[in-house]
Amino acid sequence: MGVSMSDANSGVSSGTGQRTDVAIVGAGPVGLFAIFECGMLNMRCHVIDALEGAGGQCSALYPEKPIYDIPGYPEIMAEDLVAKLEEQAAPFEPVYHFGQQVVSLDETGEGRWRVETSAGTVIDAAVVMIAAGVGAFGPNRPPMEDLPAYEASGAVRYLVTRRRDFRDKRVVIAGGGDSAVDWALSLSELAAHVAVIHRRPKFRAAPESVARLQKLAEDGNVELVIPYQPAALEGTDGQLAAVVARDLDGNEKRLEADFFLPFFGLAQNLGPIAEWGLNLDYNHIQVTPATCATNRAGIFAIGDIVTYEGKLKLILSGFAEAAAAAHAARRIVYPDEELHFEYSTSKGVPGS
């Protein structure tokens, strides 16, 4: 195997110039499962993620939401799924590099790849698996002055990671999609007051959720501020006092607030990945479905970032892609060895 034991045992980033079998770009659910699939085929992995921890969209966007379509789990919280995936990957001693974006990917000339991160970490890998989801993602921000000060204090947030932060607080939500509606429903159970600013009467969320929101509004448990848009923030030193909403005629409403949660979707951007000579279809990487191979030998792509006919953007599809890519990658890492296919029940995992 390509990685030294000291790197492998540390479990965290340890300097520059590291050699491994597989470099996985992205530690979302699909990248995490790829560690397991590669491990079962005796391939060691380094995993790089721009975020500060594992889980991708599950951790960053909906940690406390239940997922219902993971095989074998009738219901599992997104954050619990991530914890299980990390546990499943752990016996294979992946080396994680968090808080680092992969900025460049170059062929070394020896049929290997040089992966470099924004922190200057260099990884030399036989194979690269891109499990980068929607790429470098960030929230669409409302055009408001002084936003950075309120973001820094946590008064303006683009995702909810802990519901309890909002207990007995005044919360103003903006947006008309699933996130805005779902969090208005959820936070109305514990916040002191919830207002939802939306620019038009129709919401783009699940009809049943919209009906529940409208009932809450009729009963006076949520305030709907329609058709308005958030226009300004009031407060001092990042301490929020109110959100000012304005309609197209310039009429204003001042909504007292401790928190402002604008849910205007994600800005999706492949970032540096767009420069790596891969065949792209809009913001997705084209792959051969049976192997998840890209047009560049030794680079595979799996999960939300890929496209092929019939692709489903589901976690379970990404898991199957991780298995297919690992089997194809093994032929590159061990070109002279036949694979004797074994079930996990016969092979076991290290330490089992």
Ligand code: FAD
């Ligand atoms: P992601 O989870 O997007 O992870 C990709 C990771 O790559 C990110 O952490 C990112 O930081 C990192 N990355 C990107 N570019 C770089 C780079 N250059 N360098 C370093 N790191 C990089 N799916 C289901 O199957 N069932 C559901 O019920 C379900 N519910 C959902 C609910 C919501 C609200 C949302 C938003 C999504 C839901 N999904 C659901 C979709 C599911 O979350 C995605 O299919 C899944 O997260 C894709 O996993 P991934 O590992 O491919 O990518």
